[in-house]
Amino acid sequence: MADSYISRRDKIVAAAIELIGDLGLHALTTKNLAWKENISEALIYKYFGGINEVLSEVVKEYAAFDMNIQKTVDRLDGTYMDKIKYYADTYATYYDNYIGMGAIMLHYEELLHLSDTRETISECILKRNEFVCGLFEKAIENKEIRAVFSPKELTLIFNGIFSEGLIERRTRYSRKSFRIEIKEMINRIDRMLRL
Numbered sequence: 001m002a003d004s005y006i007s008r009r010d011k012i013v014a015a016a017i018e019l020i021g022d023l024g025l026h027a028l029t030t031k032n033l034a035w036k037e038n039i040s041e042a043l044i045y046k047y048f049g050g051i052n053e054v055l056s057e058v059v060k061e062y063a064a065f066d067m068n069i070q071k072t073v074d075r076l077d078g079t080y081m082d083k084i085k086y087y088a089d090t091y092a093t094y095y096d097n098y099i100g101m102g103a104i105m106l107h108y109e110e111l112l113h114l115s116d117t118r119e120t121i122s123e124c125i126l127k128r129n130e131f132v133c134g135l136f137e138k139a140i141e142n143k144e145i146r147a148v149f150s151p152k153e154l155t156l157i158f159n160g161i162f163s164e165g166l167i168e169r170r171t172r173y174s175r176k177s178f179r180i181e182i183k184e185m186i187n188r189i190d191r192m193l194r195l
Contacts (some may be wrong), residue, residue: 009047012037013057020058021100025107028055052116059117061122062104065094070131080139084158085186087132091162092182102166102178129155145193161185 006014015037019028030051034041048054073083095102104111111121136151136158143191149157161182169178176184 008043008120009057012039012044012047012054013061013128013148015056016058017061017098017100017104019100020107021098021103024103025055025110052114055114056116059111059120059124062101063120065101066124067129070127072086075136079144080135080142080192081144084132084135084139085190087135088161088182088186092177092179094128095162095166096178105163106166106170107116111116129159130194145190148193157189158186 012033014027016033019032019036023032024047028051030044031050033054034044044051044054048057069087072090073087076086078086095105108121108125108132111117133151133155136145136154140147140151141143165178165181165185
């Protein structure tokens with residue numbers, strides 16, 4: 001019943017995200033997408049100008065999700081470290097439950113080389129880094145954590161935890177959810193920086 005409220009265009013984008021999550025970016029073709037959605041390739045062309053436009057919409061959805069999390073974190077009360085933890089928890093939960101979106105992060109390099117996605121993914125990455133860096137900067141200024149690392153270095157560590165964590169999830173089975181693993185790592189870093 002709820003399915004009837006989702007447009008065919010949105011269903012195609014969601015299927016594209018799942019396809020990327022399951023088989024990788026190279027598997028995103030109109031043929032594979034039509035097969036996954038159980039529709040004709042011609043129907044994809046009714047809604048999109050081609051597979052590059054589908055991919056562009058996937059990246060726009062990913063970037064919009066990113067911005068929404070940042071807006072939510074901005075409105076939170078609490079310390080800046082609380083905000084960082086909430087931010088990490090939200091991403092990890094989302095990546096646990098929507099594997100395809102996590103896969104987008106693993107394809108940043110390739111997406112930066114495609115003319116249809118370069119600008120959107122570049123802006124998304126830069127805004128995310130600026131946002132996280134700002135949170136760490138404020139946490140240091142407010143003496144929530146020691147300046148063992150610069151805010152930029154902490155941002156690189158934070159992003160590395162996610163990208164390497166996602167790669168590890170794809171190569172090794174873990175009994176813990178991605179969310180729990182990320183939470184444990186962020187808490188250890190927090191304790192180390194507070195000592």
